[in-house]
Amino acid sequence: MTRTHPGTFGSSRDVPRDICEALAAYRSRLGMFAADVSWYSEIGSTNDVALLMAERGAPDGTVVGADLQTAGRGRQGRTWSSPAGSGLYVSMILRPPAVIAPLLTIAAGVSVAEGIREATGLSMDLKWPNDVYAGGRKVAGILAESGLSDARLKHVVLGIGINVNQANYPPEVATRATSIERELGRPVDRGLVLASCLSALTVRYRQLQKAPAAVLDAWRSYAASMLKRRVECTVGLQSVTGVAEDIDERGALVVRVGDEIVRVISGEVVWR
Numbered sequence: 531m532t533r534t535h536p537g538t539f540g541s542s543r544d545v546p547r548d549i550c551e552a553l554a555a556y557r558s559r560l561g562m563f564a565a566d567v568s569w570y571s572e573i574g575s576t577n578d579v580a581l582l583m584a585e586r587g588a589p590d591g592t593v594v595g596a597d598l599q600t601a602g603r604g605r606q607g608r609t610w611s612s613p614a615g616s617g618l619y620v621s622m623i624l625r626p627p628a629v630i631a632p633l634l635t636i637a638a639g640v641s642v643a644e645g646i647r648e649a650t651g652l653s654m655d656l657k658w659p660n661d662v663y664a665g666g667r668k669v670a671g672i673l674a675e676s677g678l679s680d681a682r683l684k685h686v687v688l689g690i691g692i693n694v695n696q697a698n699y700p701p702e703v704a705t706r707a708t709s710i711e712r713e714l715g716r717p718v719d720r721g722l723v724l725a726s727c728l729s730a731l732t733v734r735y736r737q738l739q740k741a742p743a744a745v746l747d748a749w750r751s752y753a754a755s756m757l758k759r760r761v762e763c764t765v766g767l768q769s770v771t772g773v774a775e776d777i778d779e780r781g782a783l784v785v786r787v788g789d790e791i792v793r794v795i796s797g798e799v800v801w802r
């Protein structure tokens with residue numbers, strides 16, 4: 531269900547006033563994300579809708595957001611709790627050169643950390659591959675999904691979920707999750723957070739194509755407290771425990787296991 535259109539932003543459709551005003555204020559910094567924004571009061575998953583729109587030819591930079599998701603999805607097949615009035619649930623359609631695709635989630639993590647920090651002043655951390663932390667708890671997550679044709683990359687949908695003022699969480703994440711409002715101790719403007727994250731993503735997405743090493747360095751600076759620490763990495767039925775040394779030029783986590791170096795390209799990482 532889309533809502534009545536209360537304002538305009540580019541060729542935006544049904545965008546709520548607070549989001550519209552913030553995006554308009556940031557317009558000159560939003561690059562390709564300024565052109566096409568759709569908003570739903572209720573949706574299954576913004577990623578699902580964005581994937582469908584991408585299949586149907588929606589352009590690079592299309593943004594799909596919702597106030598509430600009934601089937602929000604997280605990494606590793608988990609659900610993403612998405613109640614109304616609590617968070618930002620947004621997906622962006624990107625059509626990147628295949629060579630930078632493996633680093634997109636790294637760039638997105640950096641952008642969300644930078645965006646929240648710029649909008650709120652909160653100190654942020656990143657945990658590989660792209661969990662965004664504040665005060666030692668997860669405040670945002672990123673789900674990147676690709677569309678392929680004959681094994682060639684056609685598009686990537688970058689889904690971002692940010693706990694803006696969520697007060698209650700599903701029991702399985704309650705001790706590990708937080709919201710921006712909880713960390714700050716005051717309400718926050720979700721539109722400002724979104725505009726600031728999209729502005730950061732505009733910069734980092736461009737940089738990924740010209741100077742990817744700078745994006746990796748930015749990621750390292752946000753992940754400093756989580757690198758050089760013991761981790762357990764689980765990929766399918768296999769698990770390795772070692773010290774998380776770094777990320778490499780493809781965004782893989784480099785783990786020292788005894789005398790051996792293991793590259794982890796996907797899976798679950800628990801810091802020990």
Ligand code: BTN
Nearest residue numbers: 575602603604605671672689691
């Ligand atoms: C994670 O597990 O950390 C990733 C969470 C990603 C959630 C966002 S909310 C917007 C977009 N739509 C979805 O269904 N998932 C992503």
